[in-house]
Amino acid sequence: MSALDAFRTALRAIVANRLRSALTSLGLVIGVSSVIVLIAVGQGTQRGVTDRIRGLGTDLVFVEPSAEATTSQTGSLAGLAQSTLVQSDATAIAVNGIPGVAAVAAQVAVDAQAVAGPENVGVGIVATSSAYAEVRDLEIRSGSFLTAVHDEDRALVAVLGARVSETLYPGLDPVGQEVRLSFVGGRITLAFTVVGVLEEQGGASEANDQVFIPLSGVANRLRVLFTPTGDLRVTQIDIQTESGADEERVKEDVGNLLLFLHDTPEPDFVIQSQDDLISAATEVSNTLSILLGSIAGISLLVGGIGVMNIMLVSVTERTREIGIRRAVGATAGDIVKQFVTEALTLSLFGGVVGIALGIGGSLALDGRELGGQAMTTLIQPQSIAAAFLVAAVVGFASGSYPAYRATTLDPIAALRNE
Amino acid sequence: MIRLRDITRVYATGETAVHALSGVSLDIGRGEFVAIRGQSGSGKSTLMNIIGLLDRPSSGEYALGGRDVARLSEDARARLRGGAFGFVFQSYNLLPRMTALEQVELPLIYQGTPDRRRRAAEALVRVGLHDRIAHRPTELSGGEQQRVAIARSLVVDPLVLLADEPTGALDTATGRDLMTLLTGLVEQQGLTVVLVTHEAEVAAYARRAVRMRDGRVVKDSDAPVAAGSAR
Numbered sequence: 001m002s003a004l005d006a007f008r009t010a011l012r013a014i015v016a017n018r019l020r021s022a023l024t025s026l027g028l029v030i031g032v033s034s035v036i037v038l039i040a041v042g043q044g045t046q047r048g049v050t051d052r053i054r055g056l057g058t059d060l061v062f063v064e065p066s067a068e069a070t071t072s073q074t075g076s077l078a079g080l081a082q083s084t085l086v087q088s089d090a091t092a093i094a095v096n097g098i099p100g101v102a103a104v105a106a107q108v109a110v111d112a113q114a115v116a117g118p119e120n121v122g123v124g125i126v127a128t129s130s131a132y133a134e135v136r137d138l139e140i141r142s143g144s145f146l147t148a149v150h151d152e153d154r155a156l157v158a159v160l161g162a163r164v165s166e167t168l169y170p171g172l173d174p175v176g177q178e179v180r181l182s183f184v185g186g187r188i189t190l191a192f193t194v195v196g197v198l199e200e201q202g203g204a205s206e207a208n209d210q211v212f213i214p215l216s217g218v219a220n221r222l223r224v225l226f227t228p229t230g231d232l233r234v235t236q237i238d239i240q241t242e243s244g245a246d247e248e249r250v251k252e253d254v255g256n257l258l259l260f261l262h263d264t265p266e267p268d269f270v271i272q273s274q275d276d277l278i279s280a281a282t283e284v285s286n287t288l289s290i291l292l293g294s295i296a297g298i299s300l301l302v303g304g305i306g307v308m309n310i311m312l313v314s315v316t317e318r319t320r321e322i323g324i325r326r327a328v329g330a331t332a333g334d335i336v337k338q339f340v341t342e343a344l345t346l347s348l349f350g351g352v353v354g355i356a357l358g359i360g361g362s363l364a365l366d367g368r369e370l371g372g373q374a375m376t377t378l379i380q381p382q383s384i385a386a387a388f389l390v391a392a393v394v395g396f397a398s399g400s401y402p403a404y405r406a407t408t409l410d411p412i413a414a415l416r417n418e
Numbered sequence: 419m420i421r422l423r424d425i426t427r428v429y430a431t432g433e434t435a436v437h438a439l440s441g442v443s444l445d446i447g448r449g450e451f452v453a454i455r456g457q458s459g460s461g462k463s464t465l466m467n468i469i470g471l472l473d474r475p476s477s478g479e480y481a482l483g484g485r486d487v488a489r490l491s492e493d494a495r496a497r498l499r500g501g502a503f504g505f506v507f508q509s510y511n512l513l514p515r516m517t518a519l520e521q522v523e524l525p526l527i528y529q530g531t532p533d534r535r536r537r538a539a540e541a542l543v544r545v546g547l548h549d550r551i552a553h554r555p556t557e558l559s560g561g562e563q564q565r566v567a568i569a570r571s572l573v574v575d576p577l578v579l580l581a582d583e584p585t586g587a588l589d590t591a592t593g594r595d596l597m598t599l600l601t602g603l604v605e606q607q608g609l610t611v612v613l614v615t616h617e618a619e620v621a622a623y624a625r626r627a628v629r630m631r632d633g634r635v636v637k638d639s640d641a642p643v644a645a646g647s648a649r
Binding site: 005325326412 | 472492500524527
């Protein structure tokens with residue numbers, strides 16, 4: 001029996017039982033497509049997170065208070081009161097001549113409500129210095145970023161993120177306008193003059209939803225920022241290293257300096273480079289990918305068992321057909337070929353439809369909002385290949401055993417079977 | 419052409435052994451029309467299955483056209499079966515959902531014969547079904563279905579056509595037509611037919627009658643060699 005004849009015979013049997021064949025393949029279709037979609041979602045999420053971390057700037061090292069020092073109240077002024085970092089730490093890092101340090105910017109991050117005319121929006125306030133734009137590679141669309149003069153004058157000026165500007169001043173250039181920022185649930189409200197608007201930042205950068213003000217300007221108005229010794233508490237210090245600098249070395253030097261300044265044996269701060277953040281995030285999303293992939297893998301396995309089940313039933317049902325074929329000259333090998341071809345055709349059909357659905361589904365999900373977050377999907381050629389391979393193996397395996405059972409049938413008994 | 423010597427077939431069912439055939443010797447020549455008669459359980463169907471290589475004798479010798487076929491491998495028997503024998507069963511044994519033409523093509527697929535469609539169509543013409551080529555079993559009468567089965571066995575130009583109660587499921591008139599067809603194939607085209615039946619009327623179409631009882635040949639109307647006596 002030639003391969004073509006075996007394929008024709010298989011196709012005939014599949015078409016003869018259209019509904020059953022479709023239902024059998026459905027298990028594999030669902031399995032294969034969910035493997036592709038879920039892995040694409042997992043990998044897309046990973047890409048999204050790493051893009052966001054890269055979007056923070058280049059060659060960055062972040063210093064933050066250690067986990068014990070901060071409570072869960074990130075963004076609130078109460079949380080800020082427990083910060084172990086102060087502005088003079090940043091100054092010390094900048095002026096101590098640590099090799100590889102290019103620029104340093106301290107920041108206080110708090111949540112606030114921005115109001116302009118009838119519009120208002122929740123924003124993240126970044127109270128920092130003029131060095132921040134350089135550290136974070138921020139680009140200005142209109143006006144300017146905070147300047148050294150603003151720092152010096154303790155000016156009440158603000159630079160708006162692209163989305164904040166679009167919400168508060170739709171279609172307008174807000175430079176020169178007044179924006180009011182209210183902190184601490186509205187107990188403190190200050191008026192700022194808009195001096196610049198940022199270019200829309202790529203990816204899911206949080207800079208689009210932030211407002212940047214001089215730390216020196218708000219310090220006097222927000223008493224909570226002051227330490228007993230008159231220093232200013234900050235929530236984060238960003239260090240841009242010279243390109244090609246040894247970031248590990250910079251981290252160590254900065255760490256030693258801060259240990260000395262804080263006069264503690266154990267660090268009350270955490271120093272992380274962008275690479276540290278990326279590898280931590282990658283680890284999380286890899287776990288996520290594996291989890292999603294395993295769930296999909298289980299459904300693929302169930303689909304495979306479905307094919308095997310149907311093929312076994314099919315052999316039992318077609319005992320007489322097998323007997324007739326044996327009587328007209330089919331060898332045991334011919335019968336095996338027929339059933340394996342049938343199972344393979346069913347499985348590969350399911351595999352191909354599943355791949356098409358998986359790719360379609362991944363593309364359809366790409367960029368969709370899910371729980372307020374834009375989803376990124378990244379279709380992995382390996383997952384397509386793996387899913388297809390699994391479908392083929394399932395087809396082969398689920399055809400082989402029933403086919404073997406078919407050959408053990410005594411042709412005479414098979415013929416008598418009604 | 420067919421030469422059976424001292425063929426036995428023992429089925430082991432649990433603890434007791436059933437002797438379906440206990441020492442059958444038989445010679446069938448080319449162009450013969452032989453009816454094997456006997457009660458049910460006489461071993462006639464077992465004998466037919468052994469002749470048609472569907473079954474294997476427990477002991478004894480079987481030569482087909484001078485070739486020892488008693489000890490062939492499973493695959494070799496399957497190939498030889500498909501090429502040398504055509505089977506016609508009481509219950510037609512057609513595959514559901516296939517057209518008459520496809521049913522008849524089936525043995526050719528396993529033989530790897532070229533030009534299958536034309537040969538299958540010719541076989542259907544030979545049994546008078548030229549206008550039923552695209553019909554499926556459910557669209558055919560019992561007699562027509564049995565003719566499709568005969569066409570299916572003729573298509574490989576078999577050495578022997580083996581028919582097991584071919585008229586068993588047909589009414590008398592249709593049964594007669596079918597036997598006339600078989601007789602015609604023997605007389606005009608030199609086909610060899612071995613017919614298994616318990617009906618005297620059907621057996622009467624054959625030129626030679628072999629009667630079996632309890633796994634032995636008890637009477638052979640035309641015994642060319644020492645039939646009935648072992649060795």
